[in-house]
Amino acid sequence: MALFGRTASPKFVSSMSRGSGEDFEIFCQPCDRDNIRLPAFAFCVDCEEHLCEYCLNHHKRAKPSRQHTLLDKQNMPQSLQVSTSQPDPHALPGDLTKPCYTHKKEMIKFYCHDHNALLCSVCVTLKHQSTACRVDYIPDISGYIVNSNEYRRIIKEIDTMTGIFQDTAGGLKKMTEKSNASLTDALAEIKKLRKEINQRLDAMENEAENEARSLKKDNDQRLKTAQATCDDVIKDLQESSDNIKQLNTSKQADRLFVELKATEQLIHENKKYMPHLMTVENVEEYHFKPNLDISALFENEKSLGTLTTKALKPPVNVSVKQYSHQGEICVSTSQDKGTCFITGMTVPTSDILIVADYGNFSIKMIDSKSYSIIGLLKLDRSPWDVTTVSEDKLAVTTPYSKEIQFVSFKSNRLKRKGTIKVEGTCYGIYCYKEQLIVLFKSPAKLQIIDLKGKVLKSVTKNILGVDIFSNPGYVTASSSSIYVSDREKKAVIQLNWQGDVTGVYRVLRAPAGLAMLADGSVFLSDYHDKSCSIKNIPGDCTRGEVVLKDLRKPFAICWCEANKTLYISSFTQYASADNFVSVYKMS
Incomplete structure (x- = not known):
């Protein structure tokens, strides 16, 4: 955009002509007031007037107007409105009455297309004089805006944003x-x-x-x-x-x-x-x-207890997340003697799924991309649950031998790596930062055990001496909480790492498998005939949303955060369902 002023002295190629009879589309406004109609060669931003060559030269020499911002013929407004009376020098054209965001005493009169910016005359002079800037006088370009697509788009965005904030x-x-x-x-x-x-x-x-x-x-x-x-x-x-x-x-x-x-x-x-x-x-x-x-x-003890706070999050309708069925993995092998009963699963890597087959005394390794079994380990007793301990090691509970079996997995090969004895029939297990959280029945309890078998904490009763668990099945954990599904209590019980109950989710029929998500919420399978669903429960156990329903009695579940994939086993006592693991992907 070219400007007239001290830094630029344009030369006009046409000579000035005078004559009140001549008519020009854009003419000199000061001369017009003297009934002289001359073509305009420039526009004064400060005076908001078109100027002929003579008035332009005078404008540049006169001390009051020497600092005014001047637009050349190519960049000046291409329309004007002739006034029949002497205009108020302080009046603004049209509805240009909005103050500049930067220069509060100036009004917005121009628009820079390149910077999508509303400008006053000072803004034009100081920051938008480059020839790269395409600046227009607003009255020249505003005529199309009424009922335009842009008008409708902005109104729609306002309504949408208003709805969001409401x-x-x-x-x-x-x-x-x-x-x-x-x-x-x-x-x-x-x-x-x-x-x-x-x-x-x-x-x-x-x-x-x-x-x-x-x-x-x-x-x-x-x-x-x-x-x-x-x-x-x-x-x-x-x-x-x-x-x-x-x-x-x-x-x-x-x-x-x-x-x-x-x-x-x-x-x-x-x-x-x-x-x-x-x-x-x-x-x-x-x-x-x-x-x-x-x-x-x-x-x-200095107090009756601890009053803690937890940041409330706006209610999230988890059902808006879509879970598409990707297919089924056949977990049956020629070495199996009966129908599979997959009671535990874990994903040590994004492309490996490990399952515990209680019905066939075995641990199976599955390629989650090809849905094929690539490794199998037979055990002496039935395994119940399995958890990932490290990048090449698993821990498996075997209830009737009252021990935890460690298993290594390398090069598609499963191999035993020692055991540790525990205090009772052990079922659900979850490893968090080299600590094993183990569930027991008869008596029902939870223990936190190190990898050498040392009991770090044992939890059975609450502060009033009442049993916390009745028939615990599965467990998972985060940095702040431990979650246990208990079939007899028909609940998911939330505890802190000190063993205190901090929350309970009770509206269940037959709670079974649990899986922790990265957002701190928990997936839960409910295998009762009337439910057959997967629920998503927030970390505070205040509510639950059904994300999958009408399943075939879902039992053990496993979540792969990397692939946003949920694996679900069934407990129907029919091979047509129990010999398969269903795969769902979140989109």
Whole structure:
């Protein structure tokens, strides 16, 4: 864009002509006010007027207008509106009344196509003088905009954006309500815990008081008996003393002799009571010895519990994610003696699927690209669950041998790599950062075990002494939580790594396999005849969304984050279903 001013002195090739009778499409506006119609050679941005060659030269020389921004003939506005009266020098053309974003005292009058920028005259002068900039005077180009496609597009985008923010505002309102409700629940839990503690302490206090009263009753009875004995002896001795003294005074020798001998016998008989009466057993002191565990609890613990916060996320409708059926993997081999029962699965790499076949005592390695079995390892006892320990090692639970079998997988070959004994029939297993989380039945419990078999933590009951688990089957974990599916409780139980229950998802029929996703949510299979579905449960266990339904009794599941692929086994007791693993891909 070429500009007139100090830095550029264009030369006009046409000569100036005057004549009020001549008519030009674009003419000099100052001359027109003197009834002289001359062709325009330039445009003054500041004065907003077209100028002829003579007025242009004068404009450039006059001190008041020397700094004005001037547009040459090729870049000046190509239209004008002739005023019949003297214009207000401060009035703006048309509706150009929006202040410049940068120069607040200037109004927006120009548009740069190259930078998609609205400009004032100062912006044009300072930043858009390059010939590369295509700048237009807005009144010259705005005529098409009414009811244009651009108008309709912007209105549509406004409506869409408004809808998004309205939904977001609604979601924020719901989250606020949920946050407030959660605080109310938390405060209620605090009151409930305090009430339960008070009730338990009251019961323990009553028990201690009743024991003390029982001891006092026994002690009082002994004291009463001892006191009565003392009173009887004193009475007898006093009577004998009085009789002896009287007989001695009256000098009744015969009777005195008899009384003395009788009293001597009485004294001898009563001496045998003295050792018993003078022992400390007759009078006991009471001392209270506090339960050191309870004393230590209140001494070491500074609060009833920990009030934690968790960022609420806007509700996500997980059902919008599409899961397409990719096919089925046949997991049956010629070495199998019966129908497959795939009870555990893991994906150590993006192209390898490992399955535990409980029905055929074996671990099988599958190429997830070709859907072919590339490795097989027979075990002595039926395996239940399998987890990836490292880049070349697996851990497998064998319930009836009460041990965990380690298996290496290299070059499409599965090989045993030692075992560790555990405390009971072990079922679900999951490895997180070289720690094995293992589920047991009879009694139902969860243990965290290191890779050498050392029990790091054992979880069975909650703080009130109530059993947490009844029939736990599968387990998975994240950095903050452990999730356990329990068929008898019909729930997914969420715990922290200290073993405290932090959440429960209960609306289930027959919960089985679990799989952790990268977003912290969990897939759960429900193999009940009326469900036969896969649900997605958020990390806080507050709700669940069905993502796949009408499946063939889904049992064990496995999620490959790299391929966004979900593997699902079946438990129908029919080979037509149980000998296959279904494959679904998220899109």
